[in-house]
Amino acid sequence: MSHRRLFIPGPTESLPEVLDKQTLPLIGHRHADYTALYTGIIGKLAEYFETRQNITVLTASGSIWMDITARNIVKKKALAGVCGAFSKRMYQTIQKSGKEADALEVEWGKAIKPEMVVEALGKGDYDTVAVVHNETSTGVRNPIGDIGNAIKTEYPDVQFVVDAVSSAGGDYLVPEKLKTDLLFASTQKCFALPPGLSIAIYSDEVLERASGIEGRGFYTDLVGIHNYYQKKQQNPTTPNISLMYALSYQLDRMLEEGAIGRHKRHEEMAQYTQKWAKRHFEMFPEPGYESITVSTIRNTQGKAVGELNKELAARGWQIANGYGDLKEKTFRIGHMGDWTPEDVKYLLGDIDDIWGF
Ligand SMILES: Cc1ncc(COP(=O)(O)O)c(C=O)c1O
Incomplete structure (x- = not known):
């Protein structure tokens, strides 16, 4: 081929030197060597994203965070900005998970604006807003910083979820500045790694809310994932160790270049x-x-x-x-x-x- x-x-494209890291010998995911690898990755991500929020890396592509949003963050009803195929997936995932969602829909090619979000929030009893940062189907970059500010100024209890699958690691994103409660990405985009891992940065408020929500499942239970890390500094299930090696190496390169x-x-x-x-x-x-x-x-x-x-x-x-x-x-x-x-x-x-x- x-x-x-x-x-x-x-x-x-992934660089050959990054791909090569996946051929390192495997280690046990309950061994201290893995703990060192994984905590190293979490530390590098915290430095890269200039964040004090919580961070996790899951062996699953980014879409799993749509399910996690629905099961852990949406209490009853979400407002989902829909401006293309991927933001529509978030809207549909929330509905398919048995929670209520309203679409704040704009024509493909148009952006979701803060005033639209605030106006919509005034009309419904929403506990969550989900917006895609970079709508990969249309090439639209939504102003998530302005949206986050607008939400938190008027509706501080509403949690703000951002799909940054195709922008994080390329576009400069700092969760605290954007006022996000959950921001997630996939490794096969701006991190220039093979597919298979997703990276998420989430607030303490998300955890607090999730603890009170039933039906979080197992693989998608953010509280379980978080608590396991607190206790063991590892993942609750067997991670893709080979990709973690590559991610760790790539993060060194990313930190060298700087966000x-x-x-x-x-x-x-x-x-x-x-x-x-x-x-x-x-x-x-x-x-x-x-x-x-x-x-x-x-x-x-x-x-x-x-x-x-x-x-x-x-x-x-x-x-x-x-x-x-x-x-x-x-x-x-x-x-x-x-x-x-x-x-x-x-x-x-x-x-x-x-x-x-
Ligand atoms: C904006 C956006 N969200 C979500 C996804 C789905 O990500 P994944 O395929 O990693 O699950 C994509 C994939 O292209 C995307 O571009």
Whole structure:
């Protein structure tokens, strides 16, 4: 199988030296060696995210945190911002878990704004607000800092959950500044690791509330996960130890670059891509709300995106078509993880060449 360098919005490219860490010999997950590995990871995550909140790493992809939200945080009724496919998944997961949820829905390509959230909160008896930071299907970056501030100013008891699956580790995010109660991410996006782990940062208030909620299950019981860590500094179930090695190593690299350094590099890649897109097409997100980790571009020239990807494959690249109904109407360039602005220039240069720009 030939190697296609992944400019899709996850999984994204992992460096060989990071992948190699997964071949280290296994250790027992109840051994002191694992405790050292895992507590080291938690410490590095706390430093990277500049947070004093609680942190856990689960062997499950990011979507598990939608189930955890429904089972541990939503007491009775949630308000879920819906602006694309992944935020819709959160809304549906809460409903499928037997809790009430109302959708605060905007047209795809538009952002959820703080005033919309506050207005909606005034109309219903909500205990939780869930918003996606970076809606990977539309390339919209929601203003979660402003939303968090607006919620906590007027509704301090409402808990704020943010899906940062495709932005954390690239975009600069500090839970305390954003006023999040739960913020979660997957490793296969901006952490540039293989899929299989999710990272979550949660407040004491979340734990307190979760303790009083029935039906949290086992794998999705945040109180159980938290208490196990407090007691043993390990995970309650067998973790993907190989991926933990890779995560630990990658976090050293991330700390060396710094959260702000990574943000700036992602911003540069996004700005270059947006300029290119505006020369030939239009951006799909409303102006001012464009993601810095994935650019969704409106295919105003009616180019054949599937065909482009075949030609790019021959040159060793892969980009993403539009999501769901947006296929061929839009296309997406994921510029997340360890890619650099130079890499983006090479990729877009090849697209110029293929499309004759
Ligand atoms: C914003 C967002 N949320 C959730 C998910 C689901 O994450 P996972 O596939 O890691 O469960 C994705 C995956 O692309 C995503 O982009």
